Amino acid sequence: MSNIDQIRYDRQVAQWLALCAVVIFGMIMLGGVTRLTHSGLSMVEWKPLVGAIPPLTEQDWVQEFDKYKQFPEYQKTNTGMSLDGFKSIFMYEYLHRMLGRVIGILFALPMLYFFLRRRVRPGLAPSLLILLFMGGLQGFLGWYMVKSGLVDNPRVSQYRLTAHLGVAVAIYAYMLWLVFGLLFAKGPTQEKKHNNNARWTLALVGLVYLMILSGGLVAGTRAGLAYSTWPLMGTSFIPPGLYASAPPWLAMFEDITTIQFNHRMLAYVLFVLLNVFAVMVYRSAPKGHGRLGAVLLMVALWMQMSLGISTLLLHVPVSLATAHQSGAVLLLTATLFLSHVQLRQ
Secondary structure, three states: OOHHHHHHHHHHHHHHHHHHHHHHHHHHHHHHHHHHOOOOOOOOOOOOOOOOOOOOOHHHHHHHHHHHHOOHHHHHHOOOOOHHHHHHHHHHHHHHHHHHHHHHHHHHHHHHHHHHOOOOOOOOHHHHHHHHHHHHHHHHHHHHHHHOOOOOOOOOOHHHHHHHHHHHHHHHHHHHHHHHHHHOOOOOOOOHHHHHHHHHHHHHHHHHHHHHHHHHHHHHHOHHHOOOOOOOEOOEOOOOOOOOOOOHHHHHHHOHHHHHHHHHHHHHHHHHHHHHHHHHHHHHOOOOHHHHHHHHHHHHHHHHHHHHHHHHHOOOOHHHHHHHHHHHHHHHHHHHHHHHHHHHO
């Protein structure tokens, strides 16, 4: 295979992966809307290979509604809900599951084609198989999460929700990293200073991902509704009752005051670190991808901070909360891009 052919095939694979990443970004947004509208428990059965056709007749809808009535969310939270109200929440969850199926097809079939046509560059195949495995794991985690809300408490486990969100974002990030690697050639080894910058950026990528997981805990416990004030939490910057559970470390995952406080503190730390790093890169990098990455990072960072504060002050409206979750993924995207730029210099 000639170098020209390899470059052309790499671009084709990159375009396919980029399309998959865009659809996964939409999936993450739709997942946020599904959660915020309390629609995730409306489909009480898991049919990964069948069940693609929604209820079509009024009788079909009544049967689905009767199934829903047998579970805690209807009995404890939505007693008296109308059939039209059920249709609304059902369709959010249905579209969420259907988009998951679409992503599976969009990834698996082209991957098979590229393998059969020998268009996957050496060394890339294991990464694609890992993504395929992660996609299957994500489907299982989605049902594992929903199942936790179908027992006694009509709320999904914050642990399972965070795991479900974390794997989705990890798939998205891994895909983007592969896309950057295919589209942008790595340059020769640079001075130690540049390698240090790259390592710092990778650490920042990890912190942004940790913040997204922290946001999953906030969402899973609805901790964002606990304190709708900023910069204070209630009447003080450090609210009473932090880490008051036994054992204290459990409060990081189950106490809403501690969860929101930790999310805020992590956001403040990231805001400072990312701003400082973006300015350093912008000043030291020549014109090109380095400066572009620094600018994109700062834009994403300031937008995300503004969305977070607005979401908090306005009591977590669906539109702003969805934008805030999407903004976190965009911030991760910008950080990944800048990290890749630093590594290949």
